[in-house]
Amino acid sequence: MVTNELGQQLHDRATRGDALSDEEQRQLNEWYEIQDRAEMEMLGLTIERGNIMPETVSLKQAKQQASQLALQEQLKLVMSIVERLSAMPLMEPTLKMEQQTRQARLAEVDAWLAECDAVAESIEGEFDAAEDLRQIREERASRL
Numbered sequence: 001m002v003t004n005e006l007g008q009q010l011h012d013r014a015t016r017g018d019a020l021s022d023e024e025q026r027q028l029n030e031w032y033e034i035q036d037r038a039e040m041e042m043l044g045l046t047i048e049r050g051n052i053m054p055e056t057v058s059l060k061q062a063k064q065q066a067s068q069l070a071l072q073e074q075l076k077l078v079m080s081i082v083e084r085l086s087a088m089p090l091m092e093p094t095l096k097m098e099q100q101t102r103q104a105r106l107a108e109v110d111a112w113l114a115e116c117d118a119v120a121e122s123i124e125g126e127f128d129a130a131e132d133l134r135q136i137r138e139e140r141a142s143r144l
Contacts, residue, residue, distance in 0.1 A: 007031025 010028040014020055020028060043061055057065075066074055 002027045002031045
């Protein structure tokens with residue numbers, strides 16, 4: 001039986017890139033199996049036909065498990081989740097909603113432009129918008 005201290009030392013050496021002898025590698029693998037079994041018991045996992053099957057895993061437990069992964073493994077996990085979520089048909093309703101929103105806005109703009117045209121037609125005579133703006137500026141400047 002491999003002690004926890006020896007297993008940690010071997011793990012530390014292996015993760016730093018030190019070469020392990022065949023016996024040390026065997027001991028490290030044994031220690032990993034011991035750690036895996038202890039973790040499965042702690043998380044309420046069972047082994048069924050060679051597969052590890054969670055009975056139930058909460059978000060908190062998943063976060064705890066993910067935090068124990070090496071940084072590269074955490075990134076792989078994130079990419080796996082992103083790929084799985086990207087493959088889900090959630091994008092279609094979003095695109096439909098965007099199209100409906102865009103059409104509703106265009107209808108509002110068309111209605112507003114029609115209203116502007118009606119107001120412009122109701123004004124008799126000719127008018128010069130630039131001249132009107134100059135007059136407004138002059139009036140404001142004279143008040144100051």
